[in-house]
Amino acid sequence: MNTSTSPTIKRPCAAWANSLAAGPDDLTDVERAALDAHLATCEACSSARVDYARMDALIRSLPAPAPLISLPAYPSDRRPADDTQDTVTRESVAPPTNFISGMATRRRSQLSPQWAAFRAIAAVLIVGVVVAGFAALLGHRQSRPGVTTGPQPQVGDWRLLSTPSEAPNQASGGQFILTPQTSVAGLLYACWSEPAPDGSALLWRSEDSGLHWKRLATPTTAPTRCYLEVSPGAPNTVFLDTTSSTPGYYSLDRGDHWSRHTPPAGYEQWNAGAPTAEGDVWYYLSRDADEQPVFLVTSDRGAHWETHGFPFHLNISPLPGPSPLFGPYLRVRYEKGGYIVPYEDTLWWTPDYGATWRKLGAWGDGSMGYTPPCGGLIRGTPDLSLFYCVAWNGQFEYRPYWRSVDRGLTWRAVPYGPPVTPTKDTPLAGIGAIPMLLRDGSLLQLSPTPGDPSKVAFYSLAPGTNVWRQASKPLNDVVRLCSSQQGAGPAPTCVIPPTIVITDGANGGQNIYLTQADGTTVMAAIAWR
Amino acid sequence: MRMIDETTGESEDISLTPPKRTRCDAPEEGLVERARQGDHQAFAALFEAYNARICAYLARLVGDDELGRDLAQDTFIAAWCALPQILGELRFGPWLYRIATNTARSSLRRARLLSWLPFGLENVHALRIPSAGPEPGARLAEAERIRLALATLAPQARICLLMQVEGGFSQREIAAALGITEKSVSAYVSRGREQFRRAHRALEDETNRDSAPSSDAGGGEHA
Numbered sequence: 001m002n003t004s005t006s007p008t009i010k011r012p013c014a015a016w017a018n019s020l021a022a023g024p025d026d027l028t029d030v031e032r033a034a035l036d037a038h039l040a041t042c043e044a045c046s047s048a049r050v051d052y053a054r055m056d057a058l059i060r061s062l063p064a065p066a067p068l069i070s071l072p073a074y075p076s077d078r079r080p081a082d083d084t085q086d087t088v089t090r091e092s093v094a095p096p097t098n099f100i101s102g103m104a105t106r107r108r109s110q111l112s113p114q115w116a117a118f119r120a121i122a123a124v125l126i127v128g129v130v131v132a133g134f135a136a137l138l139g140h141r142q143s144r145p146g147v148t149t150g151p152q153p154q155v156g157d158w159r160l161l162s163t164p165s166e167a168p169n170q171a172s173g174g175q176f177i178l179t180p181q182t183s184v185a186g187l188l189y190a191c192w193s194e195p196a197p198d199g200s201a202l203l204w205r206s207e208d209s210g211l212h213w214k215r216l217a218t219p220t221t222a223p224t225r226c227y228l229e230v231s232p233g234a235p236n237t238v239f240l241d242t243t244s245s246t247p248g249y250y251s252l253d254r255g256d257h258w259s260r261h262t263p264p265a266g267y268e269q270w271n272a273g274a275p276t277a278e279g280d281v282w283y284y285l286s287r288d289a290d291e292q293p294v295f296l297v298t299s300d301r302g303a304h305w306e307t308h309g310f311p312f313h314l315n316i317s318p319l320p321g322p323s324p325l326f327g328p329y330l331r332v333r334y335e336k337g338g339y340i341v342p343y344e345d346t347l348w349w350t351p352d353y354g355a356t357w358r359k360l361g362a363w364g365d366g367s368m369g370y371t372p373p374c375g376g377l378i379r380g381t382p383d384l385s386l387f388y389c390v391a392w393n394g395q396f397e398y399r400p401y402w403r404s405v406d407r408g409l410t411w412r413a414v415p416y417g418p419p420v421t422p423t424k425d426t427p428l429a430g431i432g433a434i435p436m437l438l439r440d441g442s443l444l445q446l447s448p449t450p451g452d453p454s455k456v457a458f459y460s461l462a463p464g465t466n467v468w469r470q471a472s473k474p475l476n477d478v479v480r481l482c483s484s485q486q487g488a489g490p491a492p493t494c495v496i497p498p499t500i501v502i503t504d505g506a507n508g509g510q511n512i513y514l515t516q517a518d519g520t521t522v523m524a525a526i527a528w529r
Numbered sequence: 530m531r532m533i534d535e536t537t538g539e540s541e542d543i544s545l546t547p548p549k550r551t552r553c554d555a556p557e558e559g560l561v562e563r564a565r566q567g568d569h570q571a572f573a574a575l576f577e578a579y580n581a582r583i584c585a586y587l588a589r590l591v592g593d594d595e596l597g598r599d600l601a602q603d604t605f606i607a608a609w610c611a612l613p614q615i616l617g618e619l620r621f622g623p624w625l626y627r628i629a630t631n632t633a634r635s636s637l638r639r640a641r642l643l644s645w646l647p648f649g650l651e652n653v654h655a656l657r658i659p660s661a662g663p664e665p666g667a668r669l670a671e672a673e674r675i676r677l678a679l680a681t682l683a684p685q686a687r688i689c690l691l692m693q694v695e696g697g698f699s700q701r702e703i704a705a706a707l708g709i710t711e712k713s714v715s716a717y718v719s720r721g722r723e724q725f726r727r728a729h730r731a732l733e734d735e736t737n738r739d740s741a742p743s744s745d746a747g748g749g750e751h752a
Contacts, residue, residue, distance in 0.1 A: 009727055021719035025699040051726050056694045058675050058729070065594035067581040068601055071573050 009051075010044035020049055153438055153460065154529050155471070155512065158522045161210035166202065167192060178210075178521050180513055182503040183232035185209075189255065191228055203228070203240070205255050209511060209523060216255040229274035239274030248274060250301070264296045264305040283353050295354035308354030310341065340380060340387070347378075347387075379437040386441045386463060388414075401435075401443075405464075414466050435461075436502050439510055440528055444471065446500075502526075561621045565612045572612075575621060576605055583629050586695050590633050590687060592680050600636055604629040623706035626696055630688055630707065670736060678728040686721030689714050 012020050019027060019035045027035065039046045163176055167190075175194075181187040186209040192202035204213040218240065229239040239261065240249040249258040263275070267284040275282035275298075283297040288307070295308040340360070341348045347360040380387040389402040403414045435445035441463030458471035505511040509527040557578070563571035583604055588597025607628050615624075679687055692703045700718065704711040 009730055011723065017719045017723070018715040021722045022715065023693050023697075023699055023718075026701070026715070048723070048726070052722050055722065055725055055729065058671070059589070059679070059691070059694050062585075062589060062672055062675050064581060064585040065588045065597055067584045068576075068598060068605075071576045071605065 010047060012045040012048035013038075013042060016042070016045050020045060020052065153440060153442055153444075153471075153526050156525045156527070158514075158524045161188075161513075161521045161523055162213070164190065164204045164213035164215065166215060167204075168194075168196075168202075177228070178513065178515060179228045179230055180501050180503045180511075181230045181232070181235060182501065184235045185504050185506045185511070187235070187254070189228050189230065189238060201240075203255065210521075219249055219258045231277040234277035234279055237277045239277075250274075259301075262302055264298075264302070267296055281353065297353045308350075310354065311348055311357040311359075312346075340378060379435065379443070381437065381439075381441060386437075388435070388437060388443055414461070415468075436500060438502065438526065439504075439508075444502075557621055558618075561612070561619055564609070565615065567613075572609055579622070579625055580605075582696065583625065586626065586691055587629055587633055589676075589679060589691055589695060590630070591636065592676050596636070600629065600632050603632050603636075607632060620702070620705070622696075623698060623702045626692055626698070627706040627708075630692075634684070674729060674732040674736065677732055678725050681728040682721050682724050683717075686717045686724065689717035690721035690725065693718055 011017075016035065016038055019031060039049060161178070167176055175192070177191050177193055179189040179191075181189070186207055188206040188210055190204045190206070190213065196202050201218040203216040203218055205216055206213045227240070231237065236252055236254050238251045238255050240251070240255075240258065248261045248263070250261045251258050261274075263284065266286050266288070267275075275284050275296075280301075281297060281299050282301070283295050286294055286296055288294045288309070292313065293310045297306045297308060298304060339350050339353070341350070349358045349360050350356060351358075378387060378389050385405070387402075387404040389404075401414045403412055435443045438444055438460075443461040445459050445461075447457065447459050459468050460471050461468050500515075501513045503511045503513065505525050505527075507527070509525055511523055511525055513521055513523045515521045557575070560571045560574050564575060580601070584598055584601045586597075587600045587604070588594045591597055591600065604625065608625055611628070679691075682690065688707070689700075689703055692698050692706070693700065696703075698706070700714040701711050704714045707714070
């Protein structure tokens with residue numbers, strides 16, 4: 001048997017490709033004569049023609065399915081009744097207006113029992129949906145729980161996180177910086193923004209959500225300014241202070257031991273503090289010499305770096321500096337190390353840090369220039385089964401959100417639901433108002449309350465619904481917005497805006513951490529009941 | 530024209546001119562008009578004329594015989610229901626194919642929304658075919674190759690190519706049926722043919738590689 005690979009297929013000439021693909025009735029005699037003349041002199045086109053004829057024969061030779069035995073039962077009421085027929089007929093029968101008016105004037109014929117039963121069931125379903133919709137609407141307006149079906153996120157009482165006993169007094173001018181590890185329940189790192197009196201860095205770890213802290217030793221040569229980075233894909237890996245051109249440090253055992261880390265040239269283009277780690281792979285998202293986004297990837301802890309590009313050309317913002325909405329915001333981590341990147345109206349997926357790309361889906365009209373229509377922010381579950389493209393575009397212009405339940409293949413608009421839309425004049429604006437995604441697919445968002453826009457509350461959108469609800473009281477107890485007169489100064493339990501982190505929690509739940517304007521952090525457990 | 534398959538050495542006679550499908554337009558007009566009035570017998574005659582073709586077209590379009598038959602049933606029901614709405618002259622064949630196409634599109638859209646595709650590299654390189662076995666399986670392998678090659682085409686290219694090759698319609702008729710320009714149909718068919726050609730060739734090569742005796746097989750497993 002001949003097992004060698006076939007010779008390379010030559011493409012037909014572009015000028016003749018359409019003529020070659022034409023059917024027997026599609027060319028005039030003159031066109032056909034011209035094509036024949038060309039075929040006599042062109043091996044590629046001649047070969048294509050032979051192949052096309054063979055392909056046609058192959059397609060026709062496919063075993064045909066058995067035809068229908070008989071005509072389907074005639075619906076006695078010749079109306080395109082159900083969804084499929086409605087869609088089909090509207091698309092296929094012109095003009096639609098005739099179709100609709102015809103429906104309105106058509107005489108109802110006698111109904112078969114099956115048809116009548118179907119219509120009765122459909123009527124009951126429609127009434128049910130309408131009633132449920134009104135109930136949900138009322139529930140939304142009156143903030144009643146239990147409108148949506150299935151377990152709802154319930155937030156427990158807030159707890160003020162303790163600070164390590166060695167932490168300096170806040171009056172000393174420093175700041176206690178908390179860094180939760182989002183994929184390990186209760187694992188927190190904290191550091192003091194300024195060096196200790198002896199010049200060392202102050203660094204702690206807690207494995208019980210801040211109840212107890214352990215001081216971590218740092219290398220004697222470590223920078224004294226504390227800055228930590230952790231990644232959900234590498235729970236035991238911690239990076240320490242790589243924010244400047246000086247080399248940083250990494251630990252593979254939650255900060256007990258440290259090694260030097262030298263970032264690749266150009267890594268700082270998007271102010272990346274440290275690489276993102278996914279197991280043994282570390283990478284930066286940066287820009288190349290042409291201002292285009294690139295992944296800088298290493299799998300040997302920085303000994304060698306590879307550069308992988310993106311599948312599109314980024315139109316650089318006319319504003320000075322890098323495009324503010326590109327970079328770390330424009331991505332969703334995929335639990336196996338992949339990333340989702342929306343650009344203009346298209347969603348791209350890479351499973352291997354940019355080595356290969358796959359086009360997933362598109363939405364909107366792509367008229368927003370270099371930013372996606374949804375504003376450049378996307379939220380998704382780690383398994384990519386649910387995406388939200390959220391509407392904040394950095395200019396306080398809110399649009400409907402977009403939701404995809406089929407891994408980005410198709411998108412549907414969902415309403416922007418919190419009752420008050422933040423504007424540039426409301427205190428809560430910008431990053432603090434960006435919604436977060438809970439494990440069950442609920443969106444959680446801070447928004448001004450209708451009665452007093454100076455106050456804020458959490459609002460949530462359950463998966464599969466378009467109904468926003470004000471979140472439960474415990475969740476909102478803690479959220480009090482500082483008045484504009486108070487400014488950003490210390491004012492316990494008021495936020496301008498808060499820094500919120502959602503992490504995995506115990507027993508399949510999640511934890512929510514909220515850093516307040518005074519630098520303290522509160523946390524609460526989220527469970528589904 | 531005699532064509533030699535370079536992969537198998539076999540030869541076969543190939544006609545460069547696709548067979549023209551016979552469409553009895555004149556009697557069909559009368560049948561359509563009577564069916565429009567509610568004549569079951571007239572519609573049954575139309576059904577008989579198009580039953581096999583619509584089933585085959587839909588089965589090739591969606592890559593599944595049973596689904597194709599189900600969609601064909603939906604198509605004929607939709608056509609029966611929609612006929613009274615049609616005013617003026619109607620070319621029944623292209624119109625029926627349009628309904629069939631839209632029915633398939635709706636079905637695929639629903640399936641895409643409901644199914645949770647495996648999400649990994651295996652999906653990107655999804656072209657996997659069963660190894661071409663000995664002769665009894667060879668025909669099945671060829672049919673599978675054709676289905677897989679068709680599946681690689683973009684939906685619109687697949688629709689236009691199948692309407693031309695399987696339905697026997699001219700590109701002008703396809704354009705009218707689908708509501709797109711003749712030029713677009715020409716481009717879709719051209720693109721579809723070339724994609725199909727390359728995909729099929731790649732699958733043939735893969736089959737040949739899979740069925741090649743391994744050089745380190747050590748004499749095989751036969752007693």
